[in-house]
Amino acid sequence: MHYHFKVHKETRGYWAECVELEGCVTQGNTLKELQSNMEEALNLYLDEPSGSTFLAPLPNDKLDRSKKLVQVAVDPEIAFAFMVRYHRIKRKMTQKQAAKKLGMSNLYSYQRLERKCNATLAVIAKVKNLFPEFSVDFAF
Known part of the structure; x- marks a missing residue:
């Protein structure tokens, strides 16, 4: 990005x-x-x-x-976090709603995605599934 x-x-x-x-x-x-x-x-x-x-x-x-x-x-970790937050807000979802839809056990786990983080491929796949328009390429 x-x-x-x-x-x-x-x-x-x-x-x-x-x-x-x-x-x-x-x-x-x-x-x-x-x-x-x-x-x-x-x-x-x-x-x-x-x-x-x-x-x-x-x-x-x-x-x-x-x-x-x-x-x-943009630093790739910040770009990823920004894109997750961007798509959540565009969909008018709360962090709690996004965490639940991603199958995360607690809100803190989701909040880490919206901060500079190094997401695993499994988490990236879940994010892509929740936000189909999310482009991993765009985050990099």
Whole structure:
């Protein structure tokens, strides 16, 4: 999963804003530092607290790279958690309802899916079964 940042040159350094995510901005003294800061800002923006109902927009895959538009990858574990939360909220399900439909023994087990996690193939299959439109490829 990649989002797009517009990079701006300043007198002393750079700053960048995510085109798809309002308020996701960062800065850096060098382009290398800016790149690292864009990744950090993006991951922090998408890593919502458990139980959050905020639904960030998905990346716009129609945006092309240019000198001032840079693709920034989301950490795969955060991308997976974001996509699980995204599809649950789109379906207007509570975490408890999703946990029950996934056959999880307790709510905490489900909540871990909506946090940075390393899901097993068995869990990924259950998520895909519950949310058929969920794309594992999109999360990576």
